[in-house]
Amino acid sequence: MNIEKDTAQVPSPFKGMGAKLDAGIVKALNKIKGTTLATYQAAIVRIGFSLTCALYLIREWPHRLDLYGTTNSWGFDLAQRLNASNGAFSVLMWSNGRLWFELVYHGAIAASLLLLLGWHTRTMSLLFMVGVLSLLNRSALLGDGGDNLMHLMATYLVLTRCGQVWSLDARRRDRAAVLGRDSGDRARAALWACLGAGLAVAQATGFAQLSLGWALFFWGMWFIQALWFWVDRRRSFELRAVLDAIANVVHNAAMLVIAAQVCILYTTAGWYKIQGPRWQDGTAVHYPLHLAYFSPWTQLSQSLDSSSLMITVITYGTVFVQVAFPFALLNRRVKNVLLPIMMTEHASIAVICGLPFFSLAMVFADAVFLPTSFLRWVGSRVAAARDRVIERVRRRGDPQTAGANAGA
């Protein structure tokens, strides 16, 4: 019969699929263990969230005692009862003393800034997480979506190798490759010893009230660091390669989780909006513009609200973009069109609703999907601008060395 002939002539689409699949799996496995993927994306998330956190803590500096400290309406007793019920981690629950609070608050600012610069990035990312979780879990009811996102990203960042590029670590590694000796070893060892001793003393004196899980986590991180020291000293290439492979696997998984987390965020935001009558009839955006808490510039909010076309387009556009986002990632071009739209929307929210830190966090979460070529271009422009500034400062200080600066 004709049909049989036809089927005989068409080659099976499944031909050779088994072998291809095998080869693909092997290739993928070697990639996730052999390479640190998305190094620039990891770096931009690191820089973005540490910057957001530092700016936020500096902005709230005059309000710090009312928000997280000793004059907090969410008193120490209330926080103790809530955190005892849900097991939230906060070093601020170890003591209600003013000195301890100031130490933690300013320590969190310092950790944010050092993580931003990428100075001993892994250790700083751990301290950054401790700082962020401690402050946010001290006043669990204070935070908005931006704080929530910062909380999550601070946790995920600990598992990434986010200092491979755009960091003091990377600069030191490059120099060490030329000089043959890593100048950061001393600081690394000192940090490791101090933090270990600090934690041991805090636990031994009963000051640190750590759950078993957290104690295992911190001491685990400490021992892993010790393992790296030991392997570096022994100059065992294979052990070093195994540690590298494990660090890569964990990093790549954490980057996947960060990307998935952003998708989950937009998916939830979008799909729940679809179910709301106000988003269906295109009027939803009208309401926040009239919420007193989110209109610092009433003239601006009202002028935006005066156009029915504008409100309808923004309402539908928001839902469309949020629902479409995870699917748009399947296509590079569509994704690269959608990203700037979302970033622009967040920038507008920053001004119109008076939510700059929320918006900053969202923009840097989006940034995990920026193409590497774009990130490297931005990086080179920033580096060039930095070199120009340095050169100008030098020239002003000492006219004879002008022009001696070699661009990187």
Add this chain to the structure above:
Amino acid sequence: MEPHEALDETLLEGAALREPAAVDVLPPALNGSWSPLSRIVIAGTIAVVAIAVTVHLLLLFLYLAPSNAVSRQHDELVRGYVYPEFDQNWRLFAPNPLQTNINVHARAEVKSPDGSLRTTPWASLTDQDIAHIRGNPAPSHEYQNLLRQAWDFYTRQHDGDGKAIGLLGELSETYVRRIAAHRLGPRLDGGQMVKVQVYAAYTPIAPPKWSNETVDPRASQKVLAWWPVSKEDFR
């Protein structure tokens, strides 16, 4: 690297630039030149990490999705995992944006040095917040979130009859009482605050002119009972 792979390419591009130093010694592929122990350790890590990622994302999904057969069945596991460190809520302005302006007021009962009691007039705590937010490009959480979210927490942790629900209900009462007490007292009008009362006015936001929606424009109120204020509240 294939240029047509959208997401993959974005995430992989940076990879080729910086190979680990160990590549000089061992081939990047896990073949016979790696010792069996190394290969087992790496394979084990990949398996554990793959499971961890899957479980993490699955539990997050179940936590955020509307209640369904699977999430109801594993409610304890899901909440136990997500709380408190992975807790998140992305229903921002969804399913509907907040369509009401909530204005929280407070007044106090003050005991003068001569022992007489006096009730102060109502003061709008929300108006104080708004005064700080207006014209401020970066409003502090102290004015934008503190009272607003405390009141939201209070109403979520109380049932229709105004009875506290469990521990959180009790905590939310103390929290709102202290916010009111801290804003007004402890000393005012030359006396000591002994009681505080809170009420909230709910003013619906009128729908846009072009909408067919009709909303009762009248404001409603929720008035709470007087709460005694103790020294404990000012510690």
